Amino acid sequence: MKREHLIPLAMLGGWCVFVLFISLPGLRQMSTWPAHDRIVMLLMMFTTMCLPLLLRPLSVFFRKICRQNSFYDRELPDNHTVHIFLSAHADTSSPVAMRRHWKVLNELLTTALRQGKRVSMTSHLLTQPRTDKLVRALQKQGLEVSVKRDECPTPAFERWTITASWTISQWKIPHVNRRSGIVILTPESWRQP
Numbered sequence: 551m552k553r554e555h556l557i558p559l560a561m562l563g564g565w566c567v568f569v570l571f572i573s574l575p576g577l578r579q580m581s582t583w584p585a586h587d588r589i590v591m592l593l594m595m596f597t598t599m600c601l602p603l604l605l606r607p608l609s610v611f612f613r614k615i616c617r618q619n620s621f622y623d624r625e626l627p628d629n630h631t632v633h634i635f636l637s638a639h640a641d642t643s644s645p646v647a648m649r650r651h652w653k654v655l656n657e658l659l660t661t662a663l664r665q666g667k668r669v670s671m672t673s674h675l676l677t678q679p680r681t682d683k684l685v686r687a688l689q690k691q692g693l694e695v696s697v698k699r700d701e702c703p704t705p706a707f708e709r710w711t712i713t714a715s716w717t718i719s720q721w722k723i724p725h726v727n728r729r730s731g732i733v734i735l736t737p738e739s740w741r742q743p
Contacts, residue, residue: 561602605718620651620655672732696738
C-alpha cells in the first residue's frame with residue numbers, strides 16, 4: 551500500500567483510539583445501563599469515529615456550492631503592478647480541476663498583461679517547468695513577456711499547513727516544495743526602443 555494511503559488510515563486509526571479513550575468512563579458503566587442507552591452510546595461512538603470520513607465529501611460539496619475563485623489579484627500602490635495570489639480553497643484535486651485552474655490563471659495573466667501591467671506571483675507551485683509552461687501559453691496568445699524568476703525558501707509553517715489541510719480534506723499527501731518560486735512577468739511593451 552502506498553504511503554499516501556497509509557497516513558490517512560493511520561490518522562483515522564488514531565482518531566478511533568482517541569474516541570475510545572474519551573469513551574472509557576461510559577464504556578465501563580455500560581453494563582448497568584438499560585439496553586436502549588447502550589445502543590445509543592455505541593451508535594454515538596461509531597458516528598464519532600466515522601466523522602473524519604466525511605471531511606473529503608464535505609470539502610468537495612462546499613467547493614461545488616461556494617465556487618470560490620482559484621486566484622485573487624491585488625493592484626500594488628505603484629498602479630502598474632498586479633500581484634496574483636493562489637487561493638487556499640482552489641480545487642486542484644483532479645486533471646479536470648487543474649485544467650480549469652490553469653485556464654483561470656491564464657485569463658488573469660492575459661488581462662493584466664494586455665492592460666500593460668507587470669504581474670508578480672509567489673507560490674510553492676511555481677517551479678521552473680511550470681513557469682516555462684505558463685510563458686509558452688502566453689506566447690501562444692501573442693503576448694511577449696520578459697520573465698524574471700527567483701526562488702526563496704517556503705516557510706515551514708506554510709509547508710505544514712498545506713500538508714495538513716490537504717491530508718485532511720483530500721485524503722492524500724501533497725508534495726510541497728521547500729523552495730517557492732517568485733515570478734515577475736513584464737510586458738515587452740515596457741522595453742525602451
